[in-house]
Amino acid sequence: MNIYDQNRTPLFDALRRYVEDGTISFHVPGHKGGNGIPELRDYIGERVLSIDVNGMEDLDNICNPINVIKESQQLAARAFGADQAYYLVNGTTSGVQAMIMTVCGPGDKIIIPRNAHKSAIGGLILSGASPVYIQPEINYHSGMAMGITPERVKKAFNEHPDAKGILVLNPTYYGVFSDLKQIVEIAHSLGKPVLVDEAHGAPLGFHPELPLSAMEAGADMSAVSTHKLLGSMTQSSLLLVKQGLIDPKKVKGVLNLTQTTSASYVLMVSIELARKQMALKGxxxxxxxxxxxxxxxxxxxxxxxxxxxxxxxxxxxxxxxxxxxxxxxxxxxxxxxxxxxxxxxxxxxxxxxxxxxxxxxxxxxxxxxxxxxxxxxxxxxxxxxxxCRIKNVLKYSMNLPAPPEMLVSPREAFYSEKKSVLLEEAEGEISAEMIMAYPPGIPLICPGERITREVIDYVKILKKEPCQLQGTEDPEINYIKVLSRHLVLVRSDSDTGDWEGIRTARPAAPSF
CATH class of the missing domain: 3.90.1150.150 (Aspartate Aminotransferase, domain 1)
Structure with a gap:
């Protein structure tokens, strides 16, 4: 038997055997194949609830796969051009955070585009790492943040040689690609791993007319949303790894910190079947x-x-x-x-x-x-x-807010003493929360950044639109949490931006 035969579905086969055997369940979940929640069973069907089971010998366990989940993940790795693949049931968010936590520890630096998803900020808080932000290019006709250039990547590594690696979007949520292959070459020449948020790039690698996938470009890790574009169910994703600069054992250890011990078999089998379909008919x-x-x-x-x-x-x-x-x-x-x-x-x-x-x-x-x-x-x-009778009239200025200054690491800001202030009166304060339009979930302000009048005014514009803003405890975004005592990291070297310690700082005076 060829273990890499993409026709194989070891997990799906095991689940069907479990159901067809007529096994009587005295384990979780408590609905027992839908019997415990007939209204849901009648609407979505008995079959899907019959495979909503938990880890056991025949069905393997996501925390330490040695059987059918392991085989299924190996098939996924081969299909996506990786050495290792890990099923994720908490979306690509958990994959992005796992990548950062694999590479970085408290106090480490990582290079990140400023238009990264909120999950990357969560990864910084969880790992204790500090971001070195690269500003993406802006297309002022469309008002979109584009990709990052190899030149800016090289400059960031030159100025921060102690950075542990770089995170790249491939592509952005609007479908724009940076020159990932060249970025990988720059990073690898310095022995630095490249992590890729490929939430919107799952089909890459399955058609010659599409740009290179992260694995094809030589990246070390990528988090891929199979649910977004390949047909698996919402919340299901893959974490892909190329060995070399990344230790798969470390990846597994990180995932076991955050991955549920009750992974949904419905989600996992949907990844398996989506993989099979793309491998055979992509x-x-x-x-x-x-x-x-x-x-x-x-x-x-x-x-x-x-x-x-x-x-x-x-x-x-x-x-x-x-x-x-x-x-x-x-x-x-x-x-x-x-x-x-x-x-x-x-x-x-x-x-x-x-x-x-x-x-x-x-x-x-x-x-x-x-x-x-x-x-x-x-x-x-x-x-x-x-x-639309009005033509060629701009409703809003094309000017996007300038990137805020980061004064405190996201983790420091998250765990610091906070107070709530009116957003309108928050200029100069250091934010302890994020504000973003969701989707796409790219923060306008991140924890640890100084709140500017430009950001406040931009949020006010967004609030007038039928747009979903989130990130603050206040659902109306009228108030924002800020640091009570402005503890900022003292930079010992203005050229490298290295952090030496903390001191108390006052908010900057408003600029007019």
Whole structure:
């Protein structure tokens, strides 16, 4: 038997045997195959609840897989071009945090793009590491943060030679790629590992027309959201590892700190079946996705007032390549915001896009789409454009807030004494919380950063839109937690930015 035969589904086979054997359960979960919650069973079906079981000898255990889960993960590693693969049932968030915790300990530095997902900030707090932020390039026509350049990566490592590694997005949530292969070469020349948040890059590696995946580019670890684009169930993801600079034993130890001991077999088997499908039919399925995406982009770009970026932005600062399956519809020339476009699509046409910002709404074309579904999106956007009488009028300024200054490490800020203040009166204070629009979950302010008037005003603009802001204890984002005593890390060397100790600091005077 070829253990790497991608037709194999060892976990799914074991679950089916368990059900077909008619095993009588005296173990958790307490619903006992759905008998304990008939209303749910009647709606979602008996079969899915019959495989909602817990770890046992025949079904293996995610914390120390030695049987069918181990075999299933080996098949995933082979399919995705990795040496090791680990199933995740707490989403890619847990994978991003595990990557940071594998590489960094308290006080260590790691290079991170400033448009990283909130999960990366959580990883900094959990590990005690301190970020060296790289500012992504900004495309001011779209208002989007793009990728990071190899030049900025090289500069960051030169200025912080003690950084333990770098985290890269591949791609950004809008489908923009940095030159990951060159970034890997820079980092590896210094013996530094490259960690990749590949939440929106799961199909990479399964079609020759798509950009390189993290594993193809030579990265050391990547966290991949199989649930976002490959068909597995929400919350299911993969953590992929290339051996060399990363010790798989360390990875397993980190995962066992945060991974549940009651991993959902429904989620895990959905990863297995999604892997099988992509390994055997990935190119065929993605051929259709690419065809639909090309058609949608061409049609939308013919509509007055709409713009969807494509190959035209390749080569611009921060954009080495693009993911053509992501349709970022820019509505700035309609005189409406991306949030308003999303709301119109949802309320009038029963279409829900992935995320929106002040100028764009993002639609994802995946293996689950049909021509009919994509046509409905395109024709709905044409109607919205026709009905918008205001053309070529910007509703908002294109100026994004300047990146805030970090004065305290995220972990220090998280555990410091805090007080709650009105956001409107928080200028100059050091934030103890994040504020972000979700999705995509990229923080406008992170714990340990000085709150600026620009950030406050930008949040006020977002609050006027039908956008979901989160991160603070106050659900209305009227108040924000800040440090009571402004403990900041003293920099002993202004060139390297090394931290020597802490002192008490006053908020900076407001600038006008």
């Amino acid at each position: 190119k065929e399925l993605l051929d259709k996705v690419l065809e639909l995406s090309r058609w949608a982009r061409e049609e939308l770009n013919q509509v007055d007032g709409l713009y969807v970026f494509g190959d035209d932005i390749k080569g611009q600062p921060g954009c080495y390549d693009i993911d053509p399956t992501k349709i970022a519809i820019n509505v700035r020339n309609l005189g409406i915001s991306g949030y308003e476009a999303e709301r119109l699509l949802r309320k009038k046409y029963r279409i829900q896009t992935e995320l929106s910002d002040l100028f764009n709404t993002l639609a994802l074309i995946t293996i689950g789409d049909t021509r009919e579904r994509v046509e409905r999106l395109v024709y709905s956007m044409k109607e919205i454009a026709d009905e």
